[in-house]
Amino acid sequence: NAGVMQNPRHLVRRRGQEARLRCSPMKGHSHVYWYRQLPEEGLKFMVYLQKENIIDESGMPKERFSAEFPKEGPSILRIQQVVRGDSAAYFCASSLTSGSLNEQFFGPGTRLTVL
């Protein structure tokens, strides 16, 4: 019973390059969430997607960041023209339902380092 999977686990990019982070939710989960964590801080919500739809993107920067969750395949968080401030751990979570009984299960994260 595989959990949430993320790849790559570590990603190094130079300033100006693109970073593409992938997330495969738990089997049967159609709700996916992306969070960002800076060192010694809690996780900060970025975006909530449900198959092919963005439900809430209020935590995602308007520029350079985009997310998708296609009908087939993993969810992708894309960061264009990365800057040093994008260096962080990015976590994906998935849930079976939405609403008050929503339990989100997290993947191991992708640690992005921008040189």
Next chain:
Amino acid sequence: GQQLNQSPQSMFIQEGEDVSMNCTSSSIFNTWLWYKQDPGEGPVLLIALYKAGELTSNGRLTAQFGITRKDSFLNISASIPSDVGIYFCAGYSDSWGKLQFGAGTQVVVTP
């Protein structure tokens, strides 16, 4: 925006001691979740609370959803070395998808 205040920031305890941490919010929360994060890993869900006043246990862990719906605490009894890690409170207030996290409590257990 709304903030979760988690305390203490860190705790250094001896093996066998009990640990207590709490979270407070200026807003009402509908759900409280407690997670543990080990270095280099994602948060792992420990306990979920859904009703005001609810008290739930998971082994040596006990958590409560405050009556005012603005706070929650987590207790760890008889700590062991593998309890080392960062514990986060999290919850939903006005948006079902957006989990808000506290800043974390780092627990260090010495033998």
